[in-house]
Amino acid sequence: MIRLKGIKKAFSIGERDIEVLKGIDLHIEKGEFVAIMGVSGSGKSTLLNIIGLMDRPTSGEYWLRGDRVAHLDDDRLSQLRNAYIGFVFQQFYLIEYLNALENVLLPLLYTSKNIPNPQRKALALLEKMGLKGRSKSRPSQLSGGEQQRVAIARALINDPEVILADEPTGQLDSKTASEIMSIFAQLNKEGKTIIMVTHDPDMAAKAKRIIKIKDGLIVG
Ligand SMILES: Nc1ncnc2c1ncn2[C@@H]1O[C@H](COP(=O)(O)OP(=O)(O)OP(=O)(O)O)[C@@H](O)[C@H]1O
Numbered sequence: 629m630i631r632l633k634g635i636k637k638a639f640s641i642g643e644r645d646i647e648v649l650k651g652i653d654l655h656i657e658k659g660e661f662v663a664i665m666g667v668s669g670s671g672k673s674t675l676l677n678i679i680g681l682m683d684r685p686t687s688g689e690y691w692l693r694g695d696r697v698a699h700l701d702d703d704r705l706s707q708l709r710n711a712y713i714g715f716v717f718q719q720f721y722l723i724e725y726l727n728a729l730e731n732v733l734l735p736l737l738y739t740s741k742n743i744p745n746p747q748r749k750a751l752a753l754l755e756k757m758g759l760k761g762r763s764k765s766r767p768s769q770l771s772g773g774e775q776q777r778v779a780i781a782r783a784l785i786n787d788p789e790v791i792l793a794d795e796p797t798g799q800l801d802s803k804t805a806s807e808i809m810s811i812f813a814q815l816n817k818e819g820k821t822i823i824m825v826t827h828d829p830d831m832a833a834k835a836k837r838i839i840k841i842k843d844g845l846i847v848g
């Protein structure tokens with residue numbers, strides 16, 4: 629479902645171009661659970677952002693569900709992103725002045741998908757994440773692990789086929805991190821394709837495949 633061929637990404641800093649991804653070839657099938665590992669600065673987030681259609685490669689080809697997507701315009705990229713991809717980040721990125729339920733509903737402002745009874749669906753997702761009764765809580769009233777559960781519910785509201793997670797347990801203690809990993813494992817069991825960046829070998833071990841990236845190339 630995801631195919632990358634010869635993906636390169638350079639950033640210009642002043643007069644200089646720095647090549648961060650140097651030719652990534654990668655196939656990820658529907659239903660996989662993949663961990664991407666590598667040292668800081670190796671290009672993991674850059675790769676995840678390209679896979680998630682948040683950024684475009686400088687060169688190379690990307691097929692998502694059989695469609696070439698590397699050169700689509702911004703509108704089309706955001707349509708595809710909203711239709712197929714859910715994001716989870718290390719910093720949660722919840723909106724502080726919205727409660728948990730409102731945060732989960734937020735992506736529906738940007739989608740053309742018709743979700744009948746979104747409120748009920750959002751409450752069901754919060755309940756599934758173990759947050760029954762917390763729908764009115766603001767992010768500041770929730771623990772880090774609880775905030776990440778809200779963020780996962782938000783990522784699921786559009787029924788994405790793919791969940792992309794960039795260091796989703798980076799801010800959490802090891803017990804809470806394991807709980808979040810169990811949620812990902814369960815979602816994967818239910819058929820979601822999950823691609824997760826992590827530094828932590830214990831978290832990566834929960835994935836079914838580990839991809840290592842070094843200096844902008846996949847090394848194993
Ligand atoms: N928008 C940008 N402009 C310029 N340079 C960038 C940009 N985004 C990333 N870089 C550079 O690209 C390199 C790879 O960054 P990236 O965020 O992909 O690394 P990472 O593997 O995710 O690291 P970390 O583990 O610290 O999150 C870094 O040297 C970074 O400074």
Ligand SMILES: [Mg+2]
Nearest residue numbers: 672673674794
């Ligand atoms: Mg990163």
